[in-house]
Amino acid sequence: MKLIYQQMLSFLAMIIVALSVVSLLFIQTTSNNAWENNFRQLANYTTTIEQNAILSDGTMNNAFLDNSEQILSGQRIQFVIYDSKNWTRYPQTSSQGISSTYWKKLKKGEDVNLRTSVRVPDRNGKGTWRTQNMTIYYRPIFYSGKLAYVIGALSPVDTIQASINKTERNVFIGFVISAIAAIILSYFLAQYQVRKINRLRRATHEIAQGNYDVKIKKTGNDEISELANDFGEMTTSLQESQEEIKRQEDRRRQFMADAAHEMRTPLTTINGLLEGLAYDAIPEDMRAKSIELMRSETNRLIRLVNENLDYEKIRSNQIVLMRNTFNASDDLNNVASQLQKKADEAGDTITVNTPAELPVYADHDRFVQVIFNIMQNAIQFTQNGSITVTGRRAYHQSEFVISDTGIGMTEEQVKNIWERYYKADPSRKNTKYGESGLGMAIVHQLVQVHGGTIKVDSTEGKGTTFTVTFPDEDTAPKKTNEAADKNSQA
Ligand SMILES: Nc1ncnc2c1ncn2[C@@H]1O[C@H](COP(=O)(O)OP(=O)(O)OP(=O)(O)O)[C@@H](O)[C@H]1O
Ligand SMILES: [Mg+2]
Structure with missing residues (x-):
């Protein structure tokens, strides 16, 4: 019925x-x-x-x-x-x-x-x-x-x-009139209810057809209106996740294309050089240089593969953190001097502002990886500018601010920066720094497993500032690393 x-x-x-x-x-x-x-x-x-x-x-x-x-x-x-x-x-x-x-x-x-x-x-x-x-x-x-x-x-x-x-007759007439009025009234009441449900039904039908754009206006305060409201929220989040899936998929496809491209170049180079060596086509004095070139190209391939593996590991909580408290100032200075050569090539100056003693509670190698990646990006996207690294103590944590005066990013780019395979500008690929679009995704995950925070402020054409915090031992989350530490010792 x-x-x-x-x-x-x-x-x-x-x-x-x-x-x-x-x-x-x-x-x-x-x-x-x-x-x-x-x-x-x-x-x-x-x-x-x-x-x-x-x-x-x-x-x-x-x-x-x-x-x-x-x-x-x-x-x-x-x-x-x-x-x-x-x-x-x-x-x-x-x-x-x-x-x-x-x-x-x-x-x-x-x-x-x-x-x-x-x-x-x-x-x-x-x-x-x-x-x-x-x-x-x-x-x-x-x-x-x-x-x-x-x-x-x-x-x-x-x-x-x-x-x-006579009374009975009057009551009967009253009864009949009220019954007729009730039929008419109940028809309108029922229609009012059913109309609301029908609106929902049409919307569900639309969604079943794959149209997530349906919007249901909230019309009252009753349960059906609440349901319509919840339904509306559901479609919005469905639409969002649908879009998210599409974005991930696009990015993945882009990455596959990039990765194939990245890998084909070194592989072709290596193949060419190997053929040259095999047929003695390379002069004696060029051989050492050719072998060196093959080595660096192989390293690039290895790095690409490793980074992907690393990202997956961190993301699925498989990484082992060996945390202890150490002096971060030494590492900031070390990373700065390691990158000095690249900075010079780009005409950048690096300034490190840090107290002599700056304790930080983290996995040492991962900490260096985070700082290195952010600084490397800063140099990569800054020409003839300056990069400033500041380390300081904050409430129950250590804070690191890396800012550059480089090309900066748009809001859209900032929003996507932690996304895997994201590169603000696809034309920037194939520089000497690799560029797999994984660096920031890895950094983000790493900081998170440490229980820290990372945020980025950027203005297009002006520069970018990354702020990273690592919580002290007393406030850092325990569970993941303790279990992980045990695993690593076993
Ligand atoms: N300091 C910065 N200034 C301007 N843009 C930046 C900066 N840091 C990151 N970006 C943008 O964010 C993107 C993602 O950075 P990410 O480090 O993840 O990838 P990548 O540097 O392109 O490749 P790789 O994985 O080799 O580091 C970069 O391609 C760049 O467009
Ligand atoms: Mg990078």
């Missing part, structure tokens, strides 16, 4: 049940009230009769009774009076006595009210009789402790029944 009908049905069922209960209760109460009022009225009449129609000497004032009946004829009230022997004393025409069950009650002094069919004289004066459904109220009258009379007041059932029937 369609959701809209299900909803309508449940709304309707609820409304109809409620209406039925209310209607039944209403009819019940009004008819009870009608009967009760009727008996109360009859009781009042009997009191009046008792006070006025039965005289102190025990005789009856028939004239008063006749008058009363006449006055009340509009309400079709009749009176009957019985004596202590259950004989009718008024009206003279009546002959039926009170049944013994009620008579016993009356004798005990209890009032009796009942609904029954009685034979009543026709008022046509011909002395004929007819049966009629009547409500009767009997009141016993006692004189000095003995039952003397029973006064009965009768009114026909049909007057009350008529008013009850």
Whole structure:
């Protein structure tokens, strides 16, 4: 069954049940009230009769009774009076006595009210009789402790029944009108709900078709709107991850192309040189140089392969950190002097600002790798500028700032710098520094496994500043390296 009908049905069922209960209760109460009022009225009449129609000497004032009946004829009230022997004393025409069950009650002094069919004289004066459904109220009258009379007041059932029937009819009409109103209302309510769900359904369908661009507006504060909202967030993150996957894939493809290119060049060089050597095509004095060239090309290949392996290892938490606290100043100076030659070639000056003692808690070789990579990049992307390396203590950590006055990066480039295979400018490849686009990705991972932080500020055309921190032993994360250290010793 369609959701809209299900909803309508449940709304309707609820409304109809409620209406039925209310209607039944209403009819019940009004008819009870009608009967009760009727008996109360009859009781009042009997009191009046008792006070006025039965005289102190025990005789009856028939004239008063006749008058009363006449006055009340509009309400079709009749009176009957019985004596202590259950004989009718008024009206003279009546002959039926009170049944013994009620008579016993009356004798005990209890009032009796009942609904029954009685034979009543026709008022046509011909002395004929007819049966009629009547409500009767009997009141016993006692004189000095003995039952003397029973006064009965009768009114026909049909007057009350008529008013009850009228009420029932009105309630029924009300019921039908409310039910129709409920159907219309429930249709609109259900449609409102279903429309919201349908919007979600259409959106899901779109996504199933691969269109992640669907946007669902939030329309209310109910659960369905919340669901739509969550759904919207889900599509956004789906879209993001989809884009991320695509970006990774593009980068991977780019890398494969780059790697193939990188490897083909040295391999072709080596192959050419080997052929030259094999066919004695290389003059004696050039041989040493050729072998040296082959060696450096082989090293480049090895480096490319190793870096990839290294990155994967760090990323999958397989690396072993052998951490201890050492003086970082020595290493900063060492790296600076190692890179001095390259800096000179690029016309760069290197300045190292560091206190004589600068303790840092890290894996020594990895620390050097981080600083070396960042400084190497600084030189690589700076011509005739300056590179400044600053080392200092900070709160529970050591901080290293490497800044250059080189070409800098755009915001987009900064955003992607920790990505594997990322090279801000693909045309920069094939320099003497290798350029696999892995350096920063590795540095980033390394700093993270140390529990440190790395951030980069860069302005295109102005220069770049890297800030790296390494936490002290007391605040550095323990778990990875301890396990790793044990592994390494095993
Ligand atoms: N100091 C810097 N100034 C300007 N651009 C930089 C700087 N450092 C990094 N970059 C940009 O970030 C990119 C990524 O750097 P990364 O060190 O990861 O790769 P790479 O230097 O190209 O290759 P390699 O893996 O050989 O280091 C660089 O290609 C460069 O475009
Ligand atoms: Mg680099």
